[in-house]
Amino acid sequence: MSGEVEFATVSALHCVLEPHDWAFDRLRGAEIDAHWAARRAAIPALYDGPVMLAHGVSRGDGATLGVKFFQTRFSRFLAWRDFGFPDAAVYNCFSMPALRSADGAFLLGEMGADHSAAGAIYFPAGTPDPSDLRDGLVDLEANLLRELEEETGVAPREVALAPDWTIVFAGPRVACMRIAQSPLSAAALEARVTAHIASQKKPELAGVRMAARRADLAEPRMLDFIRRFLEPLLPA
Known part of the structure; x- marks a missing residue:
């Protein structure tokens, strides 16, 4: 994805769940069902579970x-x-842990063949779902830590989260990113996550990529907003 990308820094998120009459779903149900049947025929592992999208985003x-x-x-x-x-009134708002090694490299995942975005390269992430609800609120920090552990095997206790969120507004995508600092070197972190992927029966990731310098961002399968997020954080 390319186009206009805007960044903002916030110290907190306030995410609520409320009903919404989504005209897209209501008016195009038959077309959506046909599309789903075709996608499932191509990737049988896809699952039509409950997820959460946003119908309002404000900076307050x-x-x-x-x-x-x-x-x-x-x-x-x-x-x-x-x-x-x-x-255009609906957004895909999700969290992303920017997992950084002790020597400053960032770990990115290559989505596996059974993923709906197979081959794309970005930080661990997943669309929020009902398991992220806490007392009526959508807990994106819990979502971030859950996705990190599921995809990489790195547990919440093994990272230190940056205090602030970097919000990336990229068209219909709103990525809520937070640096997750690991005490491991880039080599050790890559080996650790690679071993976790190999141990899984159905891993979400096909492999990992370490970005230590801006030259590492030239990979064409990397999402554009990820590249723009990393550029100022990496040395030339």
């Missing part, structure tokens, strides 16, 4: 990002994405 006083989520199904999200994001 500048220190807090406010997000209004609603629940839908993965088939609806996938069609909305694959059809070119036809509803």
Whole structure:
């Protein structure tokens, strides 16, 4: 994805779940179902579970990002994405741990063949779902730590999260990123996560890529907003 990308720094997120009448789903249900059938035929491992998208994103006083989520199904999200994001009032808002080694390299994952974005390279991430609800709020920090552990095997106790969030506004995508600092070197971190992937029966990741310098960002399968996030953080 390319285009305009905007960054903001906030100290907190306030994410609520509330009902939303999504016209895209209501009016194009048959088309969405046909698309899902075709995608499932190509990738049988896809699962039509509940996920959450956003129908409102606001910066408030500048220190807090406010997000209004609603629940839908993965088939609806996938069609909305694959059809070119036809509803401009809806956003894919998600968290991402920017896992950084002790010597300053960042770990990125290559999505596996059974993933809906197979081959793409970006930080561990997953669309929020009902398991991320805490007392009526959508907990994106819990989502971030869960995705980190599921995809890489790195447990929450093994990283130190940066105090602030970097919010990346990239068209219909709103990525809520936080640096997760590891005490391991780049080589040790890569070996650790590679071993975790090899131990899994159905890993989400096909492999990992370490970005230590800006030259490492030339990989064409890397999402553009990830590249733009990393450029000022890496040496030439």
